[in-house]
Amino acid sequence: MQFEPVPETEKIVLSANKFENFNPMQAKIVSERLFSKSLVVSSPTASGKTVIAELAALYSILEKKQKVVYTCPLRALASEHFEDFKKKYSHLRIRFALSTGDLDSSSAYLANYDCIFTTYEKLNSLVRHNAPWLQGIGLLVVDEIHEIDSDRGPTIEVTVAELRQISTFLRVLGLSATIPNAKEISEWLSAELVESDYRPVPLKEGAFFGGKIFYSGAEENIPEENFGNTGSGPLLSIVKDSIVSRKKQALVFANTRKSAESAANSLANFVGKTLSEKEKDSLSNFSGKILNALEIPTEQCRKLSSLVEKGVAFHHAGLLQKQRSLVEAAFRENKIKVVCATPTLAAGVNTPSHTVIIPSLFRYGSAGMERISVRDYKQMSGRAGRPKFDSEGRSIVFARSDSDKDDVLENFVNGEIEPVNSRLGIEPVLRMHLLSLAANSFIFDLKSMESFFSKTFYAKQFGNLHALLGKTTVLIEQLREMGFLEGSESEFRATKLGVRVSELYLDPMSAFAIVHGLKSKRRFSDFFYLYLLSSTYEFFPWQSVSRKKEPELWEQISSREGELPIDLAREQFFDSSLLPKFYSALLLEAWVNEKPEQLLLEEFNVQPGILHSKLNICDWLAYSAFELAKLIGAENHFVPISKIRRRLKHGIKEELIGLCEVRGIGRVRARRLWRSNVRSVSELKKVDLKDLQRILGEKVAEKIKEAIGQ
Ligand SMILES: Nc1ncnc2c1ncn2[C@@H]1O[C@H](COP(=O)(O)OP(=O)(O)OP(=O)(O)O)[C@@H](O)[C@H]1O
Ligand SMILES: [Mg+2]
CATH class of the missing domain: 3.40.50.300 (P-loop containing nucleotide triphosphate hydrolases)
Incomplete structure (x- = not known):
């Protein structure tokens, strides 16, 4: 199938992909130039939906001179698409960026890029940081939009509604697996709908x-x-x-x-x-x-x-x-x-x-x-x-x-595929988004709440907001009690603390627990901080505890009560996850005491990949705890939190922090150096290469000398 005359965008996409022609699903969209509009595509796996995103993106960037944001569920997927687009279209001087990291940044540099690939959460955090360039987005691609019906769904719904308010000329392209209610999604987005059962490869x-x-x-x-x-x-x-x-x-x-x-x-x-x-x-x-x-x-x-x-x-x-x-x-x-x-x-x-x-x-x-x-x-x-x-x-x-x-x-x-359902009504997520909506002044009273939520998929699906607004009223009150909102029930705004918690992308409950802990009059041992981090909702799921292990852990937890940021007597009755949280803190403690990964695997049954993803979360939580300590003026926590953050990052005792700052030196090499009496970067500079090679091996030693500028 070839179309005459072939306008530029279509031609570029065909040749960049080295395709002979568009497949029938794509052809319909090309012939009607639907990629220039808001559009929902619901079609089987491998039917070539990414090509529609390419068409829409090029149209937006080249013809309309408008920015594109491409958002997807996984970092890995964002990165795969980013590499792929870059390879195909960089020669057109389109500037592509991948932004999936730091949740506490407006990533101002992104203003210089035409097409930005990101995860749902990072995009939501960019809105929270008021990134000014968001006003210039012409196209938002939401890949795997059926994910609305998952834990991350509320983030999609809220972010799309926010962006549609921020950029008045925003078009949305939703790419979905085959679902029965794609029409509902397209109506929500005021978009055209293309449904197809075409799969190129049987x-x-x-x-x-x-x-x-x-x-x-x-x-x-x-x-x-x-x-x-x-x-x-x-x-x-x-x-x-x-x-x-x-x-x-x-x-x-x-x-x-x-x-x-x-x-x-x-x-x-x-x-x-x-x-x-x-x-x-x-x-x-x-x-x-x-x-x-x-x-x-x-x-x-x-x-x-x-x-x-x-x-x-x-x-x-x-x-x-x-x-x-x-x-x-x-x-x-x-x-x-x-x-x-x-x-x-x-x-x-x-x-x-x-x-x-x-x-x-x-x-x-x-x-x-x-x-x-x-x-x-x-x-x-x-x-x-x-x-x-x-x-x-x-x-x-x-x-x-x-x-x-x-x-x-x-x-x-041959089964019937389930329709996609909104999950916006689920409480912990709703609470988190409510705070961010208040912090960014999308909502400030009942009327604005009604108006904002009427733009969500939830409203489209349920037809009314009674149940949702019932919940939001209770949650607003909770947020007020926690000190994140001020004003009255009928007219509220985020406090300074509330704004910061929203920017830090923290669950308000976690933020409250952290602030409460930092203000408490406990013994602020390293373990205190580790428990503070590991007991947050972000750390979930906590380390599971076998029945056999329980008695021993009860004993330990009572003996360390003074170091915990909680009232043990009370929590014993109210928190069924108390032991798993404590056990998670013990895992972190073992890590910062230089227990090897293999031992952690045996003792805590935690695999390296899981451990490292938890450590990433802890890094962000520790950063956030530091930021919150700054905001409440709790200076006594600055040094200990910074130290524990470094130690978590590398899995080391305090004495190795300096050495681990050098690129190429991790926990094992640092300890080896320490044992050989090389105990600081300045001592490292003094050791001659030969000696260093004896300690760390030939090549490693050379690299490290290079890293410290020798
Ligand atoms: N017109 C075409 N001719 C030949 N190959 C094509 C054509 N369109 C897409 N493809 C190829 O089909 C493959 C699958 O495409 P893509 O990843 O976009 O599928 P998808 O619909 O997004 O699937 P999923 O739902 O699994 O994400 C890609 O390798 C792509 O290059
Ligand atoms: Mg796809």
Whole structure:
């Protein structure tokens, strides 16, 4: 399909992508130039929705001279799109920026960029900081807009409503998976709607049972030699069929981190034997980097690295970010043949898997084991058969019985996808957004609240705001009691403290607990601060405590009562998470006392990736605590908080803070230097290279000398 005459934007996009033509879903949008308007696109996975964003962005930047913001659910996804756009369109002198970090900044430099990629939360924080350039946005792309129906949904709703108020000429492009109520979303945004069931690469979805894959109206026998005496059951059969018979890659979606690891383990020997010497060679580079991601490898690093040598990997939040990227890269380059991942890999990413395997449709939820939604199932199966890599794809669910197989086909493969529902009414999130709305003067009395919330998807969906405004009235009162709002119920504004809490992107309850703790008359030990941070809502989920461990922890918590920022006698009755919070503080304490990652894994059952993501959160919380201490004039906390923040960052005792400031020196090297009597940066400068090489090794020593300017 080619269109004549082809206007510039369309031509640029076609040629930058090296596509021959637009697909039917895209063609409709191109022929009617719908990308120049507000638009919602609801279409299957891999149908090429990103191209619509490219068209709309170029139109906005080149034709309208207006800024674009592209927002998505994950940092990784934002970064993937950013790299991709940059590669395709930088030659047009379009300036692209990626902004996913620091939540306490208006990122003023972004004023110089045309197209900014960001997560939902970062964008919301930019609004909180009144970034002046937001007024110039012509287009807001909301990728995966069906995420409205998730924990992060309220952030999307509030941010979109805010931006529509800030920039009067804003167009919104919502990209959504197939959902039944896309019309509702498009009406909310006063947008055009394009719905399509086109998928460029046919995706066969089936259930596997008794040596056969059952699709709707078709069956596929898994050849006898691939079935039967495999020992490891259906997983190995399908993997064999994929990587040996078809020479394709496979992606397994496990429902827990543990089962992702055990699936990878069970496949390793078999997959390893299928690799050629050349393939094994090319994997050693990846496995080596994975092994050495930390200064001292943990058991997990070793396990993953030895699996990768065999062409298999697990992928979950317990891995370090660096390791995750390495696994993804090796998978994309067809070096790793099978990846066993948790569903974090399911949203929006292009994976090279011809076959997606879903062993179970159950997942742990708030009510124990729950069936996943059809929408989540479609997101996972949709990672198979991506146009960049394959001309067909299949997704296979394991059925336990004949009737189970029918159930899978009826309720998932052909099941009705759930509509997207607003979650704005959920309290903790609503409270947080209310404060930010007041801090930015979007709301200041009942009328303004009504007017603001009438612009949300919630209002569109429920038709009235009675229930919501009932809740907001109570929450406004709470925020007043906590000192974040002042004035009366009918006319309020944020206090100075409230404005700062909003900017810091803190949950008001956490901020209140922090301020309260800092003002208290406790013994401000290091542990006091660690508990203050680990007990916040941001740190959730806390370390789980086994029944066996409880008595010991009760004893410990009572003996350390004086260091806690809480009234233990009271909290014992009111806070069912008391022990997990305390246990989390103990974990942080062990970390800053230089317990190696491997020991933390054994003692606290915390994997390096989880630990480091918690440490990132702590860094932000400690920064926020410092800022709040400044605001309430609690100078006595300045030094201790700064110190504990440095120690958390590196996992070190106080004496190593100085050494760790040097690039290339982490907790292990710093301790080694200390033991060799090199105890400060000035001493480090005095040591000659030879001696340093004896302590740290040749290359490392050279790098470090370079880092200190020698
Ligand atoms: N017209 C086209 N011709 C050829 N390939 C295309 C065309 N449009 C898109 N593609 C390719 O299809 C792949 C999938 O596109 P994209 O990631 O945009 O899908 P998506 O609809 O966003 O999927 P998801 O819902 O999973 O995020 C990309 O590799 C893209 O380059
Ligand atoms: Mg996409």
